[in-house]
Amino acid sequence: MRRTTSLRTALSALLLIGTWATASALPASAAEAPARSPQAPASPGLLDAMQRDLGLSRDAAVARLAAEKKATATERRAREAAGAAYGGSWFDAERGRLTVAVTGEEAADAVRGTGAAVxxxxxxxxxxxxxxxxIDALSAPAGVGSWHVDPKANKVVVNVVAEHRxxxxxxxxxxxxxxxxxxxxxxxxxxxxxFAAGTVGGDPYYTGxxxxxxxxxxxxGFVTAGHCGSPGSAVYGWDRSYVGNFQGSSFPDNDYAWVNVGSGWWTVPVVLGWGTVPDQLVRGSAEAPVGASICRSxxxxxxxxxxxxxxxxTVNYSQGAVxxxxKTSVCAQPGDSGGSFLSGDQAQGVTSGGWGNCSSGGETWHQPVNEILNRYGLRLHTA
Known part of the structure; x- marks a missing residue:
């Protein structure tokens, strides 16, 4: 989508702000929108997307965000209460409640005291x-897609590409x-x-x-996906003006990077709405639990x-394991790499890759944003 000249002028700043454009090949663009109430759980656009993709009513989307926020806070207390008996946790969307796995009844009683199901x-x-x-220490063949700890199954799940089983x-x-x-x-x-893509029209930043x-x-500056560029690579904005350089980058093993901002560009705590939804303010980076809703732009x-x-x-890309x-059930397509993942107004991560598309569905992984901030000693720009 092409923005008007007037919007581009205001956008220059947002574009680099880390609003969250999509990585690897995503342009960052935003349309102006009225400021939302500090009490609102999310922008109207994010709620619209939750209604469309999760099949929720507006009231149900608002209620779910409230329940997930409570679950995020409960998880920290429950983990402490469980101690060494902690077996993981997940958000139960049907019950609107956090469930915590523990290895003994003594810990179970302590965890129930935090308000979590056990x-x-x-x-x-x-x-x-x-x-x-x-398992990470093993060499995985291309027919193995990924593996992760599943607290609900209480096992390590290994995902195998069906045709290679x-x-x-x-x-x-x-x-x-x-x-x-x-x-x-x-x-x-x-x-x-x-989800990287070659140079195409739009409102991206470019490197090589x-x-x-x-x-x-x-x-x-801003954070993005590591497969977008290597340390020292110059970055140019949607208008081809110089923005800055990759100050750090890691891929594979990780998929994160950060770019410094200068030359008339500046940062703001916004995720762009692309003119189809209002822009979303970023107010923190509290990590949502498994089972929580999450949105990507x-x-x-x-x-x-x-x-x-x-x-x-652990995701087994052709370039190497990350x-x-x-992992999320959100779809993505080439050009979406590096974009923002949000849960409510909380930053979650930057788009890395996945399988499928937004016509038939698929899954997408993101690199958690808190790991990127900690790795490079960065501070998230929040509202």
Whole structure:
């Protein structure tokens, strides 16, 4: 979508702000919108996207955001109460409540005192994380898409591309994975890929022949996906004016980067609405639990919403494995890489890659934003 000249002038700042453009190849653009009430749980546009993609009414979307905010706060208390018996947690959308897994009844009573529902399980989160770490040390064939700890299943889930389920190298990997700990196998329709795109028209930032978009604004620059550029690479805005350079970048193993901002560009705590929804203010980066709603905005597919499916997942891209990713049911397409993932007004991460598209559906991973901030010592620009 092409913005008008007047909007572009105001947008220059937003564009680099880290509003959240989509990574790898996303342009960042925003249309002006009236300021929202500080009490509002999210912008009208984000609520519209939740209604469309999650099948919710407006009231149900508002209620869900409130329940998820409460669950996020409860999770911190419940983890402390459970101690070594903690087995993970997830948000139950039907009940509007956080469920926490624990390995013993004594811990269960303590966790119930925090307001969370409880499920007693066999394996602690520490044991499952250790099993996943042993699997991380293995060399995975292309037929294995990803693996993560699933607290609800109380196992490590290994996702195998359906058409490769009978490959000898996949079978051998699964045998070694099962030796590492409790494992269950699920099938996925396609292998994961990054959502970078070649240079095309629109409102992107450019580096070399790659088009990418801003993730989130930080003081001094913005964060985005690591596969967008290498340290030192020059970055140019939608109008081809010089913006700054990649100050740090990691891919694979991680998929994050940050770019400094200067030369007349500046930052603001906004995720752009692309003229189809109002812009969304960013007020923090509290991490939403598994099962919570989450929305993504990108220059190719604009606003789409879904749920958090898994955390700390290892994604086996063709370029190499990327660790500690968050998997979502949100769709994405080429050009959406690096864009913003939000839960309410809380920054969650930058788009990395996935499979499928926004016509037939799919899954998308994001690199958690707090890891990026901690890695580079950055401070999120918030409203």
């Amino acid at each position: 499920r007693v399980v066999r394996h602690s989160a520490r044991q499952l994380d250790a099993a996943k770490a042993r 009978d490959d000898n190298d996949v079978r051998a990997f699964l045998a070694r994975a099962r030796d590492a700990g409790p494992v269950t196998v699920r099938h996925t329709p396609a292998a994961p890929r990054t 022949n790659v088009r990418c978009s801003i993730g989130f604004s930080v003081h001094g 990108g220059s190719t597919t604009h606003w789409h919403c879904g749920r958090v499916l898994a955390k700390n997942e 660790h500690q990713m968050t």
